[in-house]
Amino acid sequence: MTKQELINNIKRKKSFLCVGLDTDLDKIPEHLLDLEDPIYAFNQAIIEATSDLCVAYKPNIAFYECYGASGWESLRRTFQALPKDCFSIADAKRGDIGNTSSRYAQAFFNAESAGLNFDSITVAPYMGEDSIKPFLDFPGKWAVVLALTSNQGSADFQNFQQGDGKQLFQEVIDKVNTWGTDENLMYVVGATRGEGFLKIRAHAPEHFLLVPGVGAQGGSLSEVCQYGMNKDCGLLVNSTRGIIYASKGKDFAERAREEALVLQQEMEEQLALHGII
Amino acid sequence: MTKQELINNIKRKKSFLCVGLDTDLDKIPEHLLDLEDPIYAFNQAIIEATSDLCVAYKPNIAFYECYGASGWESLRRTFQALPKDCFSIADAKRGDIGNTSSRYAQAFFNAESAGLNFDSITVAPYMGEDSIKPFLDFPGKWAVVLALTSNQGSADFQNFQQGDGKQLFQEVIDKVNTWGTDENLMYVVGATRGEGFLKIRAHAPEHFLLVPGVGAQGGSLSEVCQYGMNKDCGLLVNSTRGIIYASKGKDFAERAREEALVLQQEMEEQLALHGII
Numbered sequence: 175m176t177k178q179e180l181i182n183n184i185k186r187k188k189s190f191l192c193v194g195l196d197t198d199l200d201k202i203p204e205h206l207l208d209l210e211d212p213i214y215a216f217n218q219a220i221i222e223a224t225s226d227l228c229v230a231y232k233p234n235i236a237f238y239e240c241y242g243a244s245g246w247e248s249l250r251r252t253f254q255a256l257p258k259d260c261f262s263i264a265d266a267k268r269g270d271i272g273n274t275s276s277r278y279a280q281a282f283f284n285a286e287s288a289g290l291n292f293d294s295i296t297v298a299p300y301m302g303e304d305s306i307k308p309f310l311d312f313p314g315k316w317a318v319v320l321a322l323t324s325n326q327g328s329a330d331f332q333n334f335q336q337g338d339g340k341q342l343f344q345e346v347i348d349k350v351n352t353w354g355t356d357e358n359l360m361y362v363v364g365a366t367r368g369e370g371f372l373k374i375r376a377h378a379p380e381h382f383l384l385v386p387g388v389g390a391q392g393g394s395l396s397e398v399c400q401y402g403m404n405k406d407c408g409l410l411v412n413s414t415r416g417i418i419y420a421s422k423g424k425d426f427a428e429r430a431r432e433e434a435l436v437l438q439q440e441m442e443e444q445l446a447l448h449g450i451i
Numbered sequence: 452m453t454k455q456e457l458i459n460n461i462k463r464k465k466s467f468l469c470v471g472l473d474t475d476l477d478k479i480p481e482h483l484l485d486l487e488d489p490i491y492a493f494n495q496a497i498i499e500a501t502s503d504l505c506v507a508y509k510p511n512i513a514f515y516e517c518y519g520a521s522g523w524e525s526l527r528r529t530f531q532a533l534p535k536d537c538f539s540i541a542d543a544k545r546g547d548i549g550n551t552s553s554r555y556a557q558a559f560f561n562a563e564s565a566g567l568n569f570d571s572i573t574v575a576p577y578m579g580e581d582s583i584k585p586f587l588d589f590p591g592k593w594a595v596v597l598a599l600t601s602n603q604g605s606a607d608f609q610n611f612q613q614g615d616g617k618q619l620f621q622e623v624i625d626k627v628n629t630w631g632t633d634e635n636l637m638y639v640v641g642a643t644r645g646e647g648f649l650k651i652r653a654h655a656p657e658h659f660l661l662v663p664g665v666g667a668q669g670g671s672l673s674e675v676c677q678y679g680m681n682k683d684c685g686l687l688v689n690s691t692r693g694i695i696y697a698s699k700g701k702d703f704a705e706r707a708r709e710e711a712l713v714l715q716q717e718m719e720e721q722l723a724l725h726g727i728i
Contacts, residue, residue, distance in 0.1 A: 302604020327579020
């Protein structure tokens with residue numbers, strides 16, 4: 175999906191919601207557990223119930239990988255169920271030396287390899303240029319690079335600081351910007367730090383930012399928009415637990431839709447407030 | 452495997468060789484490609500031919516993951532074929548927020564989950580403490596944390612420097628050291644920079660270091676030992692392409708053994724030279 179197509183979808187759906195598919199057998203409704211592939215059945219129902227309210231889906235690969243080959247099969251089926259008008263993000267946080275990162279890119283971007291053809295993958299920057307470039311070599315695909323994350327340990331290294339005050343996450347954005355463009359690079363920026371977005375936008379005014387941390391992780395949507403939104407919206411705000419685990423009963427998909435609708439309506443307000451729709 | 456068991460194996464086998472299993476269908480002998488699971492067949496033959504000469508095996512997960520579910524099945528079978536007296540390293544370079552890293556730990560450390568029960572996994576430090584600790588919560592398991600890697604882009608961020616000259620990879624070692632011990636933490640340190648080991652040993656005198664980059668990537672074994680060896684050896688030196696792709700013919704396993712033997716003999720000399728055997 176191109177940047178312009180993503181922007182068009184955001185304006186048409188009046189939403190910049192990304193639904194996280196961190197599908198956990200311990201948390202999904204019990205009546206699904208007897209099915210052949212409960213993970214896929216759950217995801218399919220969630221996708222069907224929410225796809226007109228969101229513009230992106232983000233399965234976190236750990237939740238599939240922990241079941242080995244069968245988990246990868248659930249992931250492949252889930253990928254097949256994603257609608258074409260939703261941006262797909264493999265939340266894998268991969269990163270290795272060049273020829274190995276190429277294999278990871280193949281796994282997620284080449285349908286003939288593992289049956290997956292995601293629009294994008296999340297990537298860890300620690301190993302530098304040759305760990306990220308192989309993902310950018312796929313035309314039409316995106317690397318979503320970890321910059322300033324929302325987890326407890328994010329400050330341990332991401333805030334490491336040069337003598338002039340520049341922090342590692344800023345250095346990451348500045349260097350990674352030279353390896354691609356705002357048409358094939360996004361950054362992960364946690365929503366738990368509204369003012370952090372000012373520092374990010376100073377280095378990446380045009381890029382889309384993938385924002386986890388709204389909802390269960392405690393971030394405020396209006397604050398994210400205040401500091402992080404740009405003229406194209408420039409945000410994909412993820413919510414996972416608040417939506418997909420809204421109910422553990424037979425009404426799980428219906429309740430997921432209700433929660434997604436609440437977020438979509440807040441997003442519609444923000445898009446109008448910022449003159450985007 | 453405990454640190455003492457690893458040291459005992461090194462002394463008994465007179466080797467600190469780790470064989471990388473980055474098994475690539477484009478590079479393995481053609482006569483294997485007709486088999487049901489060529490990756491496993493190749494690995495099994497390599498393991499059988501080299502297991503008395505090495506103390507560790509390291510499959511790089513990207514080479515399995517790129518084939519999706521069937522690749523994960525090849526990985527599971529390969530894991531089953533690893534001898535108990537060899538330290539097993541899942542070279543996965545994973546790293547995510549806490550509850551997600553727990554899932555990755557489960558994938559590689561809990562046999563009931565994905566059929567894998569590796570001794571250790573390589574981990575990327577960018578996301579900080581909660582991305583690494585879940586791996587340390589498994590008794591008897593190890594996290595092998597990326598510190599100073601050997602690839603082209605390693606300097607991009609790993610050398611990012613504080614005002615006092617401290618570099619990111621040193622900060623990584625100092626902080627990560629506080630989350631575990633030399634009984635459950637190792638560091639990845641590239642062999643292409645002999646003198647880099649002095650900086651590493653100043654921060655991690657007792658830890659084992661996993662050293663890629665000897666052989667095809669150009670590092671010198673004697674230089675690695677000169678700067679990096681400690682009283683317990685403290686090194687696992689990896690070689691992949693020089694061993695597993697020594698021949699593309701029917702003699703591939705035999706030739707792999709010959710190459711592993713050359714390295715084992717050099718290692719035996721180094722162990723003697725440093726008074727370890």
